[in-house]
Amino acid sequence: MDLASLTQTWTYPTKIHFSCGSSKKIGVFCEEAEILKPLVVVDQQLIKNNLINPIINSLITYKIPFELFAEFEENPTDESVSNGLKSFRKNNHDGLIAIGGGSTIDLAKAIAFMDAQSRPIFDFEDRFDWWRRANSKGIRRVIAIPTTAGTGSEVGRAAVIKDTKDLRKKLVFHPNMLPVIAILDAELTIGLPKQITAATGIDALVHNLESYLAPGYHPIADGVALEGLKLIKNNIEKAFQNGDNLNARCAMLVGSTMGAIAFQKGLGGIHALSHPIGSLLNSHHGLTNAILLRYVLAYNYTEVLEQLACIARYLNLEGGEPKSLVEWLINLLETLEMPNKLSSLGVDETHIPELTKMAINDQAAASNPRPLEASIVSSIYNDALQGKFKL
Structure with missing residues (x-):
């Protein structure tokens, strides 16, 4: 560059x-x-x-x-x-x-x-x-x-x-x-229920993650996003398991703020595909992001290997490789009891054409690492509906 x-x-x-x-x-x-x-x-x-x-x-x-x-x-x-x-x-x-x-x-x-x-x-x-x-x-x-x-x-x-x-x-x-x-x-x-703690926490995580993976030059946002991811990694499970853990709650609140500071660089496909579902079905935004995370990441995977490896190393994940980060994310979603299929939100096959039309026109689609054409978006929705995940 x-x-x-x-x-x-x-x-x-x-x-x-x-x-x-x-x-x-x-x-x-x-x-x-x-x-x-x-x-x-x-x-x-x-x-x-x-x-x-x-x-x-x-x-x-x-x-x-x-x-x-x-x-x-x-x-x-x-x-x-x-x-x-x-x-x-x-x-x-x-x-x-x-x-x-x-x-x-x-x-x-x-x-x-x-x-x-x-x-x-x-x-x-x-x-x-x-x-x-x-x-x-x-x-x-x-x-x-x-x-x-x-x-x-x-x-x-x-x-x-x-x-x-x-x-x-x-x-x-x-x-x-x-x-x-x-x-x-x-x-x-402190009084947030576990499910809301998990869903909103994943929303904050996705903000930091997508902003770091977004194309373009913004080293300030990249640095903020990395530290935001570290704060969330080290505290989201603590806040989920013990809602009275004030230190964990403090760290999560700062990590959330950092995610929004960082995403002026851009978001990506997770948000682009999540927004239409929230619009049509009034689903919780963080929960929808949690379901879509792995499927959009699988599509972007080959385009962001270097960035994923950098995140994995910064988070001290074993192996420090792109797959280390993906495996940690999937394990985290399971620990937080997040569903992995869009059907849990009431989405079915009849929704996909309209969701696809809305997603490709969402502002976040423009800053996804790979192009989000209609056929690709439809395929991702179908995978997320059926729980088909493969890197």
Whole structure:
């Protein structure tokens, strides 16, 4: 590669506060972000289990007026964004606090972004330079507090929003969509069930893995991805087996954030094939990624041997070879009790044509190490449906 001929822009501007219990200081962070009247976008389940009470108490202590917005789907849609925007404008809010998983944070980011726009949300889908259509002035500030270690949306420049017209999940992008502050408080992840811990953890792993394997020159992202993979390797089983292991929870939360920092380099086929399944069947994103991981990796295998070997050596896997990494990944999925067939998500043969059509048009397909043509994608889906895996 002729480095002297490259022109790249690498951006990592979000301030990250990492500390157990730091979410209880949200009043301080609102002052820091100059947010005087936030709309708090929060998962309904967090309200029911009182997890957000210390955060709310901090806002009250600092005399910061706020409103809760929790009426939205697990996979937020363009209608969710519209409803949130109505609440935001009706009560004259000047910023947002997002508390929850990646979908909740994505929704808050989309509301903050759309408050400054006059065009429909999908006019800013992550295609070509569509983000340049946006009015970049007036995008509202967001403080993100993740309660799962998975998507890393707290440092992401995009939001995954489902289109209610064609049922596709679409990536809405703008460089200024980033939260101004991310609060990594691992205490908020202690209550996660084992299954969610596993699925979100694999999502974080896949972010780091796919970004490292993505073609292109981004040594900063590559370094972040490698260390993110190491953190996850050393802690995901600990967090799964003992959800009260705070050190493991801390490491997983950081590994998740690192995955999202890294994937500005690109993602790949796992995400490209996963997004359509989530759109059509509302499957859990991390769980879908977990099933597809081995099958997409098998297709890419010969193209990324050098990178796989590098990861294997960095993770100190026995043999330090590409197969060492693949074997470890498959063993990990089994340990985490992840299914290995798409049929477990309700996928059948009749879904494959539509899934294939959606996958080849997914933004993540463009940065897969090998071309993802329709016949290839259909074949991968069929293998994943039947559990046929071979390197």
